Amino acid sequence: MDIDYAMVEQYLHEHIPLSKTMAVSVTSINGNGVILSAPLLPNINHHSTVFGGSISAVAILSAWTFVHVQLQILSIPCRIVIQSNSIEYIKPIEEEFQAHCMTPPRQNWERFITAVSKRGKGRVILEVEVYSGGLLVGKFQGEYVALKLKETG
Amino acid sequence: MDIDYAMVEQYLHEHIPLSKTMAVSVTSINGNGVILSAPLLPNINHHSTVFGGSISAVAILSAWTFVHVQLQILSIPCRIVIQSNSIEYIKPIEEEFQAHCMTPPRQNWERFITAVSKRGKGRVILEVEVYSGGLLVGKFQGEYVALKLKETG
Numbered sequence: 001m002d003i004d005y006a007m008v009e010q011y012l013h014e015h016i017p018l019s020k021t022m023a024v025s026v027t028s029i030n031g032n033g034v035i036l037s038a039p040l041l042p043n044i045n046h047h048s049t050v051f052g053g054s055i056s057a058v059a060i061l062s063a064w065t066f067v068h069v070q071l072q073i074l075s076i077p078c079r080i081v082i083q084s085n086s087i088e089y090i091k092p093i094e095e096e097f098q099a100h101c102m103t104p105p106r107q108n109w110e111r112f113i114t115a116v117s118k119r120g121k122g123r124v125i126l127e128v129e130v131y132s133g134g135l136l137v138g139k140f141q142g143e144y145v146a147l148k149l150k151e152t153g
Numbered sequence: 154m155d156i157d158y159a160m161v162e163q164y165l166h167e168h169i170p171l172s173k174t175m176a177v178s179v180t181s182i183n184g185n186g187v188i189l190s191a192p193l194l195p196n197i198n199h200h201s202t203v204f205g206g207s208i209s210a211v212a213i214l215s216a217w218t219f220v221h222v223q224l225q226i227l228s229i230p231c232r233i234v235i236q237s238n239s240i241e242y243i244k245p246i247e248e249e250f251q252a253h254c255m256t257p258p259r260q261n262w263e264r265f266i267t268a269v270s271k272r273g274k275g276r277v278i279l280e281v282e283v284y285s286g287g288l289l290v291g292k293f294q295g296e297y298v299a300l301k302l303k304e305t306g
Contacts, residue, residue, distance in 0.1 A: 015199035018207055021174045046168035052235040053210025054171055060206045082205040086239035 003029045003069060012061065019061055022054055026065075033102040034066040040095050050093035055130060059087060059140035062099040063126040067144050070109075076116055078146040083123070085142035097132040099140070112146070120148040156182045156222060165214065172214060175207055179218075186255045187219040193248050203246035208283060212240060212293035215252040216279040220297050223262075229269055231299040236276070238295035250285040252293070265299070273301040 005026040013020040023042050027035040036058055043054035060082060067080045103109070104126060115122030123145050130138030158179040166173040176195050180188040189211055196207035213235060220233045256262070257279060268275030276298050283291030 011199075016197070016204050016206075018171075018174065018196060018204055021171065043171060044169070046164075047232065047234075051169050051171055051210070052238075053169075053206070053213045056209040056213065056238070057204070057206025060209065079200065081200075081245070082242055084239070084241040085205075085209070086237070088237040089235055092234070 005029060008065060008069065012065070016061070018057065022057065024058055024061060027098060029065075029069055031103060033100055034062050034069065035098050035100045036062045036065065037096060037098045040093070040097075047092065048094070050097060050132075052089055055089065055093065055097070055099075055138055056085070056087050056140070058097070058099045059101075059128040059130060059138065060085060060142060062101040062128050063140075063142045063144060066101040066103075066126060067124070067146060071116070071146060074113065076113075076146075077149040078116060079149060080144055080146050083143040083145055085140060087138060087140040089138050091132075091135060091137040093130075093132045093137050095132055097130055097137065099128050099130050101126055101128045116146050116148055122146050158182060161218060161222065165218070169214070171210065175210065177211055177214060180251060182218075182222055184256060186253060187215050187222065188251050188253045189215045189218065190249060190251045193246070193250075200245065201247070203250060203285075205242055208242065208246065208250070208252075208291055209238070209240050209293070211250070211252045212254075212281040212283060212291070213238060213295060215254040215281050216293075216295045216297060219254040219256075219279060220277070220299060224269070224299060227266065229266075229299075230302040231269060232302060233297055233299050236296040236298055238293060240291060240293040242291050244285075244288060244290040246283075246285045246290050248285055250283055250290065252281050252283050254279055254281045269299050269301055275299050 045051040112122040112124040128140035198204040265277040281293035
């Protein structure tokens, strides 16, 4: 994969303005998944730690970005929608944090891509681990649906 | 209860700056629970609907506000922390939306207040319904912990 991180970041900031306010940046996109980062300050709460809503939002974005980038690589234009998620806040976050959406097991991913390609709709569960200062501080699981868009032109 | 909505709103905007960016406002606080509202524009995504991260964040805030206000009324100073949550996004949201944190069953609430008062720590599960244009568009459940603060002064 040869992904332009700046372009992905710009896409997020332009289309989801809250990601710009949260100062979300792309740390890596590779075979292991997608890592997005965000600093403390724009995401701070009344305890001077990161607001749970920001942790959730960055985790949601990391998994969305994973699906978005993978479908772009495969040239399958899709509308990607989150259906549900759960998240566990393990420790308070006192500094910059990273949301790492992990590449799902190959079988699950192939089933999803086949469903999208052949039936125009696929569903996949993605796991995200949230880290700060090298510690696991959160665990997220989200269910995403991709709906194939008709070619236009 | 005689709650100053503007004061609660100001507290949120000052201490959790993302709530100001999301333009969260207090719609009601009464015996039925807490309703927070937010408009589409600052919370928009690439589909011109509300970003899932914003829906989550406003739901998280509504339940946090419920616990915060109730403990203030009872003059029990606490640190209130979210432990986990799950959320289902039922329909895309195309306009202003409301997160309604419902007053929990009396028995659960009393158990929580007793635990906080007597043991300095209590845990409660809160349910939030998200509405837009009169339709139920999301369902949230969050687990919150309150830790009683020592009196200072």
